[in-house]
Amino acid sequence: MRKDSESVEFTRIYNTIFPTLIRIAYHMTGSMTISEDICQEAFIKLYQRNKSFPDKDQAKYWLIRVVKNLIFNYEKRKTRERKAYQRVLQQPRRIEPSGETEVLKKEKLSIIQNSLQKLPYKLRSVIILKEYGRMNYREIAKILGISEGNVKVRVHRAREMLSVLIKENDYVS
Amino acid sequence: MCPDDQILSQYFDGEVDLSTKEMIESHVDDCWRCRKRIEAFTNIRFKMLEEDEIDIDSEKEQVYRKIENDYRFRQRKGFWDKKWLIPAPVVVVSSIVICILFSALFVTLGMNQKNTIALKQQRALHIQMNEIQLDDLNQFFDSQDFMIEAKMELPAQGDFSIMGEPQLLRAVDSKRR
Numbered sequence: 001m002r003k004d005s006e007s008v009e010f011t012r013i014y015n016t017i018f019p020t021l022i023r024i025a026y027h028m029t030g031s032m033t034i035s036e037d038i039c040q041e042a043f044i045k046l047y048q049r050n051k052s053f054p055d056k057d058q059a060k061y062w063l064i065r066v067v068k069n070l071i072f073n074y075e076k077r078k079t080r081e082r083k084a085y086q087r088v089l090q091q092p093r094r095i096e097p098s099g100e101t102e103v104l105k106k107e108k109l110s111i112i113q114n115s116l117q118k119l120p121y122k123l124r125s126v127i128i129l130k131e132y133g134r135m136n137y138r139e140i141a142k143i144l145g146i147s148e149g150n151v152k153v154r155v156h157r158a159r160e161m162l163s164v165l166i167k168e169n170d171y172v173s
Numbered sequence: 174m175c176p177d178d179q180i181l182s183q184y185f186d187g188e189v190d191l192s193t194k195e196m197i198e199s200h201v202d203d204c205w206r207c208r209k210r211i212e213a214f215t216n217i218r219f220k221m222l223e224e225d226e227i228d229i230d231s232e233k234e235q236v237y238r239k240i241e242n243d244y245r246f247r248q249r250k251g252f253w254d255k256k257w258l259i260p261a262p263v264v265v266v267s268s269i270v271i272c273i274l275f276s277a278l279f280v281t282l283g284m285n286q287k288n289t290i291a292l293k294q295q296r297a298l299h300i301q302m303n304e305i306q307l308d309d310l311n312q313f314f315d316s317q318d319f320m321i322e323a324k325m326e327l328p329a330q331g332d333f334s335i336m337g338e339p340q341l342l343r344a345v346d347s348k349r350r
Contacts, residue, residue, distance in 0.1 A: 015233075018233050023225060023227070023229070032232065043236070044243055112223070113224060130186065131222065137186070152179060152182070155186065156178060163213055166220065
């Protein structure tokens with residue numbers, strides 16, 4: 001890669017933060033393939049910008065913020081595509097599913113993953129950062145750019161909704 | 174009185190101050206409903222963390238390799254593979270400047286060529302002066318389209334019989350005077 005010292009620093013950050021980042025991305029998207037792409041893009045952004053951070057936590061927060069934004073963009077695209085499919089499906093001709101849809105179908109989701117995917121983005125991001133990112137309310141507020149009070153409310157609502165969704169999914173399966 | 178769900182959720186996350194924590198703890202010991210609510214939170218957390226047992230070592234290696242490849246791919250791009258982004262106004266202005274420069278160059282070259290011809294003829298004239306007759310000289314001047322500045326040198330020996338022209342001799346006499 002670039003200079004030796006920079007390369008070593010990058011590898012150190014990568015090895016420390018990657019596990020947290022991929023977990024967050026995986027639980028947010030429900031797909032390991034997409035999470036890999038998102039994490040790859042986030043680390044490339046870090047490498048290209050050659051950003052220096054005062055400590056490991058700052059790098060982690062920055063990367064999580066990038067991943068969160070990439071996931072948000074991915075979800076917007078997915079919603080647009082879904083709407084487009086729905087429009088097309090209403091027409092009489094047959095539509096071949098895209099490669100991405102095929103991959104998503106292959107990755108069978110568990111009850112909890114399924115329930116998480118049904119949570120609205122705002123609630124999902126908060127509960128995932130809390131449980132999988134193992135962060136406190138202050139850190140979550142900092143990453144998402146919202147107040148701590150807002151985090152408290154969202155975490156609670158996410159838990160309430162999740163318990164209902166898990167029961168529903170349990171019943172269905 | 175039971176604390177509301179949100180306070181209980183905060184307590185469950187360890188996000189309440191010490192006095193609230195102690196108060197809730199003593200309450201939960203006696204209240205089975207609140208214990209049940211906390212159990213529900215624990216259950217959700219447990220189920221979520223069960224899902225977290227994913228093997229990420231292979232992904233970690235794979236993504237790192239992809240990042241490295243991406244970097245190498247960018248590095249491999251040579252000078253001729255580079256793409257240049259030049260704004261349209263800059264292209265237009267540069268083309269105009271280049272056209273003007275070329276036109277100026279051609280004009281200058283043309284003028285220099287004319288000068289060169291004149292110089293050559295001047296030299297030729299200088300060489301032939303010793304032998305040439307005045308009539309021939311006049312004829313030569315008449316045949317030229319452009320003005321020629323001619324410098325005539327008289328023979329060093331003072332033998333003017335070569336030229337044989339009274340006007341020329343008079344001109345020399347008057348210069349000496």
